[in-house]
Amino acid sequence: xxxxxxxxxxxxxxxxxxxxxxxxxxxxxxxxxxxxxxxxxxxxxxxxxxxxxxxxxxxxxxxxxxxxxxxxxxxxxxxxxxxxxxxxxxxxxxxxxxxxxxxxxxxxxxxxxxxxxxxxxxxxxxxxxxxxxxxxxxxxxxxxxxxxxxxxxxxxxxxxxxxxxxxxxxxxxxxxxxxxxxxxxxxxxxxxxxxxxxxxxxxxxxxxxxxxxxxxxxxxxxxxxxxxxxxxxxxxxxxxxxxxxxxxxxxxxxxxxxxxxxxxxxxxxxxxxxxxxxxxxxxxxxxxxxxxxxxxxxxxxxxxxxxxxxxxxxxxxxxxxxxxxxxxxxxxxxxxxxxxxxxxxxxxxxxxxxxxxxxxxxxxxxxxxxxxxxxxxxxxxxxxxxxxxxxxxxxxxxxxxxxxxxxxxxxxxxxxxxxxxxxxxxxxxxxxxxxxxxxxxxxxxxxxxxxxxxxxxxxxxxxxxxxxxxxxxxxxxxxxxxxxxxxxxxxxxxxxxxxxxxxxxxxxxxxxxxxxxxxxxxxxxxxxxxxxxxxxxxxxxxxxxxxxxxxxxxxxxxxxxxxxxxxxxxxxxxxxxxxxxxxxxxxxxxxxxxxxxxxxxxxxxxxxxxxxxxxxxxxxxxxxxxxxxxxxxxxxxxxxxxxxxxxxxxxxxxxxxxxxxxxxxxxxxxxxxxxxxxxxxxxxxxxxxxxxxxxxxxxxxxxxxxxxxxxxxxxxxxxxxxxxxxxxxx
Ligand code: DGJ
Numbered sequence: 001x002x003x004x005x006x007x008x009x010x011x012x013x014x015x016x017x018x019x020x021x022x023x024x025x026x027x028x029x030x031x032x033x034x035x036x037x038x039x040x041x042x043x044x045x046x047x048x049x050x051x052x053x054x055x056x057x058x059x060x061x062x063x064x065x066x067x068x069x070x071x072x073x074x075x076x077x078x079x080x081x082x083x084x085x086x087x088x089x090x091x092x093x094x095x096x097x098x099x100x101x102x103x104x105x106x107x108x109x110x111x112x113x114x115x116x117x118x119x120x121x122x123x124x125x126x127x128x129x130x131x132x133x134x135x136x137x138x139x140x141x142x143x144x145x146x147x148x149x150x151x152x153x154x155x156x157x158x159x160x161x162x163x164x165x166x167x168x169x170x171x172x173x174x175x176x177x178x179x180x181x182x183x184x185x186x187x188x189x190x191x192x193x194x195x196x197x198x199x200x201x202x203x204x205x206x207x208x209x210x211x212x213x214x215x216x217x218x219x220x221x222x223x224x225x226x227x228x229x230x231x232x233x234x235x236x237x238x239x240x241x242x243x244x245x246x247x248x249x250x251x252x253x254x255x256x257x258x259x260x261x262x263x264x265x266x267x268x269x270x271x272x273x274x275x276x277x278x279x280x281x282x283x284x285x286x287x288x289x290x291x292x293x294x295x296x297x298x299x300x301x302x303x304x305x306x307x308x309x310x311x312x313x314x315x316x317x318x319x320x321x322x323x324x325x326x327x328x329x330x331x332x333x334x335x336x337x338x339x340x341x342x343x344x345x346x347x348x349x350x351x352x353x354x355x356x357x358x359x360x361x362x363x364x365x366x367x368x369x370x371x372x373x374x375x376x377x378x379x380x381x382x383x384x385x386x387x388x389x390x391x392x393x394x395x396x397x398x399x400x401x402x403x404x405x406x407x408x409x410x411x412x413x414x415x416x417x418x419x420x421x422x423x424x425x426x427x428x429x430x431x432x433x434x435x436x437x438x439x440x441x442x443x444x445x446x447x448x449x450x451x452x453x454x455x456x457x458x459x460x461x462x463x464x465x466x467x468x469x470x471x472x473x474x475x476x477x478x479x480x481x482x483x484x485x486x487x488x489x490x491x492x493x494x495x496x497x498x499x500x501x502x503x504x505x506x507x508x509x510x511x512x513x514x515x516x517x518x519x520x521x522x523x524x525x526x527x528x529x530x531x532x533x534x535x536x537x538x539x540x541x542x543x544x545x546x547x548x549x550x551x552x553x554x555x556x557x558x559x560x561x562x563x564x565x566x567x568x569x570x571x572x573x574x575x576x577x578x579x580x581x582x583x584x585x586x587x588x589x590x591x592x593x594x595x596x597x598x599x600x601x602x603x604x605x606x607x608x609x610x611x612x613x614x615x616x617x618x619x620x621x622x623x624x625x626x627x628x629x630x631x632x633x634x635x636x637x638x639x640x641x642x643x644x645x646x647x648x649x650x651x652x653x654x655x656x657x658x659x660x661x662x663x664x665x666x667x668x669x670x671x672x673x674x675x676x677x678x679x680x681x682x683x684x685x686x687x688x689x690x691x692x693x694x695x696x697x698x699x700x701x702x703x704x705x706x707x708x709x710x711x712x713x714x715x716x717x718x719x720x721x722x723x724x725x726x727x728x729x730x
Contacts, residue, residue: 002153003110003132009044012108012134014153014160019300021153021160023076023136024049027068028061029104031076031138031149033185036248038302048187049074058083060102074185074269077138077149077164079103080178086271087215087263089180090164091278094143095172103138103147110134114152114161119506121253121540122295123152123161123319130155130319144170145285159315163295168285176283180259180275181252182296189268192238194247194305195260196230196562201550201583203227203531204562206645210238211270217261219277223448223484223501224255224528225535231258232566234308235272242306242640243684249301249308250274251566253320254294255537256505257281280487282498297536305565306684310637313568317635320536321543321571323516325523329630330544330570331408332360332602332623333475337367338551338577339607342375346391346398350405355608357405359616360623363475364402365410365603370395372422378445381417382424384463396471403472410475410523411467415460416508417446417481431456433500435488443482450489451507452500461514468519476519478512478542480528505537512541525573525601534563544571544601551577551605552584553596554670554720557651558644560599569655570634574600576622578610588720590615594622595666595722598633599653602626629726632662639685644670652681652713660687660703663727665711672718682710692727700730 002015011024011034022035022045034048057069060083070084078084080091081100092101113128125131136149148165162182168174191211195218196204209216218229225231231252237245250272252258257277264270274296283291297315301308317326334356336344344366353364371387372380386395395411402409418425418432420442425432432447434440440447449456468476487500516524524542526533530549538545545567548559556574563572574597579587597603608619626633636655644651654665665681686692688704694711701711706727713723 001110001132002155003134004043005108005110006043009046011043011045012136013043014134014151015039016153016158016160016300017156018302019158019160021151025105026073028063030060030070030073031103031105031136033074033076036184036186037246037300072267074187075183076136077103077147077183078271086265087261087273088178089183089273089275090147090176091178092140092143092145092166093175093177095174099177101140101145102142103140103145106137106139106146108134108136115150117163117292117295119509120292120294121320121509121537122163123159123253123297123315125319139169143174144168144172145174154315157311157315158300159311160298160300161295162298164293165290166285167290168287171287173284173286176285176291178278178281179283179291179293180273181293182250182275182298183271183273184248184298186235186270186272189264189270190238191235191270192240193262194234194236194565196232196565198227198562200227200529200532201548202555203534203548203559204230204565205558206562206565208236211235211262211264213264213266215261215263217259219259219279220257221277221279223257223487223504224480224533225258225537226483227529227532231260231274231535233260233262233274234305234565235262235270236305241304243304245304246302247305247308249299249312249566251297251312251536252294253297253536253540254505255508255533255535257501276502280498280501283502284496284499294537306639309565309640312566313638316536316539317568317570320539322540323543324520325543330523330601331362331475332626333363333365333410334361334604334608335365335367335477335575338582338605342369344369344390346393346401349398350401351609352607353402353407354405356604357407359608359619361407361604361608361619363408363410365412365475365477366398367412367477368414368479370411379419379421381414381419381446382422382449384413384467395467399471399473408474409472410477411473412477412479413464413467414479414481415464415511416449416451418449419446430490433484433487433489433504435486436490438486441485443485446482448482448484450491451511452489452503453491453507457507457511460511464515465518468515468522473522475523475525477525477527477546480533509537509541516541527573531559531563534567539567539571544573546573547600550583551575552581552586553588553593554586555584556596557668557670560596561640561644561651561653564638564640564653569599569638570601572600573603574598575603575605577604578606590618592668592720592722594618595724596668598622598626598629599666629664632657632664636662636664637685639683641665641681641683642667649673649676650679654683654685656683656685660690661729663692663706665725667713667723667725669716669718669721672721678715679713680710681713682707690729693730695726695728701727
């Protein structure tokens, strides 16, 4: 059994194929963390923690010996205010106002499979043989809080998920002030801290720094997971690179305010925590009520960052994305946003659709501007009624005409938002987030609907269902274009206003669940001002997410590289857009724009009718190529080969099919060099025992040659030139 209880050692051992995790129940019921790392056979590893008397430390329970202190004990779920002064996982406030929290072991359960988390997205199993779960039940006798730590270990992936439930078993109400989903103590500190920071149009840049004494971390207080800090971090040994070395990944299945902190103490131990951001958070529990914290997915790899990422990719493709579109071939789409912005009508769209269909593109997506009086971004969010001045004959007529030219139709919506200048706002000013007496802060001139309200969600469900069912809509882009301010709700009592940030996210999940269940045939693409909500929570509802509003191919190299740290290429929305690029004014060759967008869901974001005949031919070729490469890109293993964060001149990455019979390598010369080196790319993913043939040159390589000697990149001059090498076994 991958999870078992060693009665003699009083310890629990959880195994994945290459990792082990050991928890020990200590005297007095404290739950200690003894080990997380490469797989080991022993379950009794008591020697890893030694009680040492440390002057000036606290001793719990009035015990006489001075060598047992929570301050130095590696713990599974450290509490606040009872002697562990490091960053804590949980703070419960009692009715009397006290926040010291003391959790002790009560009981456990081990079972096959993985439980659902109520109201929350989570990684899932499809049969009980895929994973095993340990529930550790702890209790705080004073507050009456019963805390269940839920651990699931996957049998075929080095994945452990963690989440937490708190039930109030006392007769008085309690308040949760802080609740982390995971906390892991390491007895060393020689790690690098890797995380993904950014801005709008520059999401998921990779930062790698040495851990230092004290605290380091990041958070979102914006109501979404944000462009600024993705809910992901990794702790890697200093020598860990793409192909070798140990790394621990942490990624939170959550789309709201998150918090990650790593603390190194004076004794060089490290504590890593991740959970809902405690700032502006609190949750009341009446007697018998339960709160469930979102899940954190922990991945262990001793084969470098590449293996960590591939584990996340496999997990998310097979155990997080759901529904028909999980494995169905996604259409190559054309989106009119950068082609027209708000300036379109039905004829213009049909013109684009016709041109696109002739080149082999499979779907037209009508972006923002089709409803209310929306001719710019100052108005009409909430008025989800077709603007018939723009779309004469209405939506059905447009969709019929699009379908008649031989392609599918998709639509853009931004359901969580409301413009102050909208009929919806005039009818229901009470429906947006607000604080009585305080002026609104707008973002893109819009306000945010109060998604905590059931009446708002019911209205949205009805109005969206009417649109999605009135005609043949096969794709929906679900956008969200501002962060949350004045986070108050008119329906929630004063003492629960700090629940709103989390309740907002639960409300978004509720409507997404209802809509995606009601329209299983629709392909949903998440979006938030580009990639501002690119997180595992959203992937549960939409198997692809618009990666960034920056469509510049050269900038996308870094954005898509960073995104691939934990998200599969099959989830990354990527399009060829017009040049000069609208965000950077850069010109990049059409081939290169295509090559970069192909490492994503692939589509276009321009008016094909404005392309030259030569470019149109290239579109046909790209469409053909993408279809040929679709399986290896979408379902293949992804390898990052040449890091643009280390080398601003060039980058490379590749894919290999699961059967190891097909390889695709993309090399980009980001900046040309007058007299650059000849470049060699080694591909660690190849099967050493197979022979691969370059489909363009006919040259044959043995797999071990690709691994060790690599391929030579033809001498490339010029900015933004790409080389793609496609190999198949012979
Ligand atoms: C932000 C998105 O990221 C863009 O692609 C586009 O849909 C605009 N919103 C429309 O307002």
